[in-house]
Every structure is written in C-alpha cells, then in structure tokens.
C-alpha cells in the first residue's frame with residue numbers, strides 16, 4: 001500500500017501513540033477534578049498546550065484547545081462576529097468549507113461577506129484586500145496554504161494590512177503548520193487554526209491561537225473549561241498526543257521539509273517529463289513542500305483515483321470533504337480552470353513515511369493508468385492520444 005493523501009490525514013506517529021496510552025489506562029482522571037487523578041490529567045493538558053504554543057511561537061495562554069480545524073475556524077467566524085459591531089467579513093474564494101460555510105450562514109443573517117478572487121496560481125492580491133476594507137469590517141480570514149493546490153498566501157503582508165486598519169486577522173494554517181515554519185509573532189497574526197491529524201497526531205483535536213488581547217465569544221457553553229471559551233470535558237489522551245505531534249513537528253521541521261521537497265521534486269519532474277499533456281497546478285515555488293497537484297488532460301480524476309486504488313495507491317482529487325459529495329473544486333474554478341482541467345485533476349501529497357521508491361512506483365503506475373484511461377477517453381481524437 002502506498003499512501004499519498006497526507007493532506008487529508010496522516011498516520012499517527014508511534015511516539016505519539018506511546019505518549020497517549022497512559023491517558024486511556026491509569027491516568028483517566030477528569031482534569032477538572034481536585035484529586036490526584038484530576039491533577040495529573042490537568043498537568044498533562046498544560047504540558048501539551050505548551051508544546052502546541054512552542055510550535056508556532058505563541059504563549060501557552062494563547063492556545064484554545066478544540067476538536068480540530070473545523071471547530072477552530074467556526075469559533076473564529078462566530079466568536080469574532082458576535083463580539084463586534086461591524087458586520088463585514090473579508091475572506092477568499094478558495095477557503096476550506098469550514099470557513100466558507102459559516103461565512104455563508106452569516107451572510108444569510110445580514111452580514112456582508114467579501115470573497116476575494118485569486119489569480120491562476122491561487123494567490124490573493126493584497127491590493128484587492130485593501131479595496132474591500134470598510135469601517136464595518138470586523139474580520140479578515142485568509143488561509144495560510146491551500147489544501148488542494150498548496151499555494152502559500154502572502155500572509156505577512158495581509159497581516160500588516162489588517163493591523164494597519166485595526167481589523168483582526170485570522171489564518172487557517174491547518175495545511176501549513178509542520179510543513180513550513182510558522183511564527184505568529186513574526187507574522188503579526190491575531191488568530192490561527194491548527195489540526196492535529198495533519199501533523200501525525202490523532203484525529204478530532206486541534207487548536208486555535210488567540211493573541212492575548214483579542215476578544216472572542218465561545219461556541220459551546222457549559223462547565224467553563226478552557227477559560228470559559230470551550231466547555232466540555234477535555235479529550236485528554238488526544239490533547240497529549242497532539243502535544244507530542246507538535247513537539248516532533250518542531251524538532252524535525254528541517255528534516256521533514258527537506259524530505260518532502262526531495263520527494264515532490266522527483267514526483268513533479270518525472271510526471272511532467274514522462275506523461276504528456278500534463279500540468280502542475282498552483283505555483284512552482286510558493287507552495288507547501290509536501291503538495292503536488294496535476295491536471296492530466298483527457299482523463300477524469302475520479303477514474304484515476306479508482307485505478308490508482310486498484311494498484312494499492314491512495315490519492316485524491318482535492319479536498320477529502322468535497323470528494324464524498326462529488327462537487328467540482330471551487331478552488332480550481334476560482335483559479336480560472338476550464339471544466340476539463342478541473343475534471344482531470346489529481347492531488348498527491350507526501351508525508352514523513354513516504355520513500356523515493358514509493359514515488360517511483362507511483363509514477364510507473366500513473367503512466368500506465370493515464371494511458372489506459374486516455375485510450376478510451378471521449379477526448380481521444382481531440383488530443384490524438
């Protein structure tokens with residue numbers, strides 16, 4: 001089995017599992033309890049919080065533990081909107097649905113939402129952002145790196161524009177953290193979303209960085225955990241695992257990014273030189289190092305995934321969430337792709353466990369299956385396959 005869908009989820013690191021196990025067994029206490037069992041669980045959470053903060057150069061008290069990227073994003077949209085007088089939010093047209101859907105709901109409730117366009121590489125233009133800012137703008141939320149094509153936005157510049165206009169800036173960094181160094185202080189970010197399962201931690205846990213001084217309302221009310229910002233008994237084992245995943249991501253960032261780059265460079269160069277009528281989508285350089293995204297003209301990306309799966313290779317057309325409901329990628333459409341280009345797209349994302357041999361095997365299989373699919377393609381005569 002070759003797994004090349006690390007943007008959808010990653011295998012949990014053995015060291016992470018080891019770290020989690022005691023919190024299912026002997027250390028099962030409720031972190032809110034006063035007794036020893038409770039205190040041990042609480043200390044474990046605070047240690048994990050510190051590790052999460054260190055990965056992005058934040059303070060521990062700026063980390064809100066959540067159930068993942070989706071909850072972190074929703075918390076920002078509703079939590080900032082309900083605190084602010086302004087009724088205008090600026091975002092981009094290529095965000096994950098965990099940003100777009102809450103924005104659309106607020107739109108129905110009378111908020112104005114600006115969905116910034118992107119160019120053919122997937123970049124937001126900071127000049128477009130400046131033009132959209134109004135006295136009513138309460139939040140700017142632009143993703144750090146896109147989950148389909150991997151494009152990294154000019155985050156520092158966007159954060160500067162937001163700061164100069166006194167508007168909170170949030171970035172969904174779910175695909176960026178662990179793939180490129182992220183320093184919230186250096187970048188001037190107010191709020192940032194992270195997800196554990198994208199960095200070899202367990203699923204169903206994540207964090208929202210909230211810069212000290214930013215006021216936000218909770219989504220969930222109850223026992224007042226997480227400083228009243230997220231009630232509910234904490235998922236101790238998963239939080240501990242997430243903490244360990246962050247420590248490993250920080251300790252190994254240079255090694256991991258070099259490894260990702262080596263694999264994707266090989267993959268891109270072999271695919272583009274050995275499979276005709278193929279393009280790399282997104283920007284050549286300004287992309288997260290573990291992402292590749294191609295269009296193979298004349299084939300359907302979904303057929304390609306099925307064929308790859310028959311050959312024991314796991315790949316994707318784009319966002320895992322969209323695939324199940326079979327909708328065409330809003331990201332590629334926003335980048336100006338034709339229907340045919342959108343249909344023929346395939347995302348291959350590498351992780352820490354992939355090898356060069358796996359990349360070579362994948363390219364060999366890809367060559368074969370693309371040829372097979374093209375031989376029965378309705379575009380056969382158009383491209384002379």
Ligand SMILES: Cc1ncc(COP(=O)(O)O)c(C=O)c1O
Pocket residue numbers: 007008067068069070071073096098143145146147172174175195196197204205206320
């Ligand atoms: C950019 C981005 N944001 C948010 C999410 C949602 O994160 P989670 O799966 O932790 O809810 C994802 C997951 O694919 C993502 O890629």
